[in-house]
Amino acid sequence: MSQEPGPSSPNPPDRRPLTAFAWLWVGAPLAYGLYELVRKATQLFTG
């Protein structure tokens, strides 16, 4: 685990890049799953 500034640190680091990375980490596979789902679901109307 990386060192984190203590509670008394005056300027906490910007967490936005980490937040974006974390959401991308879980969002990318979820988007793949949803894409496959939509492909299958359209079979209800075309199959």
Next chain:
Amino acid sequence: MSPPVAPLGWSRWLVPPAALSVHLSIGQAYAWSVFKPPLESALGLSGTQSALPFQLAIVMLGLSAAFGGTLVERNGPRWAMTVALICFSSGFLISALGAATEQYWLIVLGYGFVGGIGLGIGYISPVSTLIKWFPDRPGMATGIAIMGFGGGALIASPWSAQMLESFGSDHSGIALAFLVHGLSYAVFMTLGVLLVRVPRPAGPGAQGDPGAAAGVQVSARTAVRTPQFWCLWVVLCMNVTAGIGILEKAAPMITDFFADTSTPVSVTAAAGFVALLSAANMAGRIGWSSTSDLIGRKNIYRVYLGVGALMYALIALVGDSSKPVFILSALVILSFYGGGFATIPAYLKDLFGTYQVGAIHGRLLTAWSTAGVLGPLIVNWIADRQEEAGRHGSSLYTASMVIMIGLLVVGFVANELVRPVHARHHHVPAPKEAADAAADAETGSPTGSATDVAGARPQQPESA
């Protein structure tokens, strides 16, 4: 292991992806069916035998969530996510060994027993933490995580199928697929372990969540002795039974329903219907659970159970005369099924507080295990009897629909009986815990479970 406390400036929006990394992984359980046909042909198994690892995994999910909940509360979310990671990934690795050596019992032990413990601990691991980070929107927060459990199958199903296609469906191909699954999920879940943090206890002058400090706080041990817990148990069990009744038999149901009409449903279209139901299930988890933050938990369950019963009545009344009505009603029922799962932690938090909400949630999940047996049993048994009686088409399912309406009405009544928990059940922190919490509030470095005691006020997150 001490619960990892968030440093100053930690964004609460880092916690949902941490939770999602676990739930998207363990949601793979619902995609087990991808492995069934290859296992049956490679190891000469029957359909019942190839379902064993999944069934044992679901039983272990219920048991480990029920009995491990208190440990999760005591040791914190990072400990729980680590246990989930180790168990879930090792389950796959043991299964890989089993497939490679053609020892099926190792797959049952690995995926079912060891992996199943990972499912249960992983499922409840982020619930309490999310509720503490999002005291203003607990329904939305737990909805995001529990939506991930539904999403996990959407990812794993095509991914596992492609992998088996590449590696081959013989025992060594299956072993390699299990190995890749185990390693990939270990890496994917690591993000959750690294990112998860519990809110810092508020120091003097800091803004906290007043509800967490001053509101009701009931221990898990006491909660199971209250009528409120058992009312919610019935609510969840009835709601899940009604949803599983459709979900488990969706493809044959839509095919049978319209078999005698001028526009029968093909096998391909039925697969599309199943996929659409999965989408409704997922959307309901986040959509309805977030709505519960606005209209209240009791009201949203009135909708799930009341409107759900009406939807079943609509299907029974309209029969095979309208395909859109059947499809739309089934989608609404499945969205309520997902919503019911996702909203229950926030309902528990409203009634019992945040003190041991994860552990209480774990115990309540036994309702899910019960419904998992009850729902398919009712629909399949009745459909078989109707078929024996010479019925066909939509009339095969009419009796099941009526029973589902009855179950939903029972759930509706149980929800109406839910009242605030009596003050005699409220948890009073032990003097030592209270002292620890007070000391932690001073130093900002909590020890043990001090952040969980009723006296410790979680920090108001920096970013909303």
